[in-house]
Amino acid sequence: TQLLEQSPQFLSIQEGENLTVYCNSSSVFSSLQWYRQEPGEGPVLLVTVVTGGEVKKLKRLTFQFGDARKDSSLHITAAQPGDTGLYLCAQKSGYALNFGKGTSLLVTP
Amino acid sequence: DTAVSQTPKYLVTQMGNDKSIKCEQNLGHDTMYWYKQDSKKFLKIMFSYNNKELIINETVPNRFSPKSPDKAHLNLHINSLELGDSAVYFCASGRVEQKLFFGSGTQLSVL
Numbered sequence A: 001t002q003l004l005e006q007s008p009q010f011l012s013i014q015e016g017e018n019l020t021v022y023c024n025s026s027s028v029f030s031s032l033q034w035y036r037q038e039p040g041e042g043p044v045l046l047v048t049v050v051t052g053g054e055v056k057k058l059k060r061l062t063f064q065f066g067d068a069r070k071d072s073s074l075h076i077t078a079a080q081p082g083d084t085g086l087y088l089c090a091q092k093s094g095y096a097l098n099f100g101k102g103t104s105l106l107v108t109p
Numbered sequence B: 001d002t003a004v005s006q007t008p009k010y011l012v013t014q015m016g017n018d019k020s021i022k023c024e025q026n027l028g029h030d031t032m033y034w035y036k037q038d039s040k041k042f043l044k045i046m047f048s049y050n051n052k053e054l055i056i057n058e059t060v061p062n063r064f065s066p067k068s069p070d071k072a073h074l075n076l077h078i079n080s081l082e083l084g085d086s087a088v089y090f091c092a093s094g095r096v097e098q099k100l101f102f103g104s105g106t107q108l109s110v111l
Helices: none
Strands: A005-007 A010-014 A019-024 A032-037 A044-049 A055-058 A061-065 A071-076 A085-093 A096-099 A103-108 B004-007 B010-013 B019-025 B031-037 B043-050 B053-057 B064-070 B073-078 B087-094 B100-102 B106-110
Touching: A005 A085, A010 A019, A019 A103, A032 A071, A044 A055, A044 A061, A096 B043, B004 B087, B010 B019, B019 B031, B019 B087, B019 B106, B031 B073, B043 B064, B043 B073, B053 B064, B073 B087
Parallel strands: A010 A103, B010 B106
Antiparallel strands: A005 A019, A019 A071, A032 A044, A032 A085, A055 A061, A061 A071, A085 A096, A085 A103, B004 B019, B019 B073, B031 B043, B031 B087, B043 B053, B064 B073, B087 B100, B087 B106
16 A cells, blocks of 8 residues: 655644645555545545646645656645645545545634 | 435444444445544545445454445444444445545444
């Protein structure tokens, strides 16, 4: 099982600030998924990145896949309280989806 | 019209009891999963079933027994509950190499 390292573990910021969270592995990803989990709910897929160097945007969220496909980042511009949640990167390997330990984000008004 | 529904949402029980969590999906997926999320929020796969057949069984105590009566259901039965079993259990479904859809979780508290 490929180990996914996420950083930072916790992040507390004010509304309007920008932030970046990271997902790294020592091995190459075939593809990578980012999920957001809100309190009391299950994770929900935000995006899948497949190609090295790929950049995908989802409103104020920008996802980047490293050229070597061993790392990925999620950048949030002008964070809002609704962005609060646990951000998880995950790698699908056959039937299994293995998660990193997540970044817990708190955005305060 | 919930895609993946699991019951109950909360489960509080004594050590040594046996309990079950039920999961149903209406998405027509062939593959279903059980995940355990610990107090540090780490989400770890426990089991996966494809077309009612067990295909992933991580290092889970054999007190945990999944049962898939049909492709739309995957239930989790836990015998002789222990304090360390306290966690949030998530059911999920999906297709191979695609995204997973998760239920809203069952918070199990063993006293």
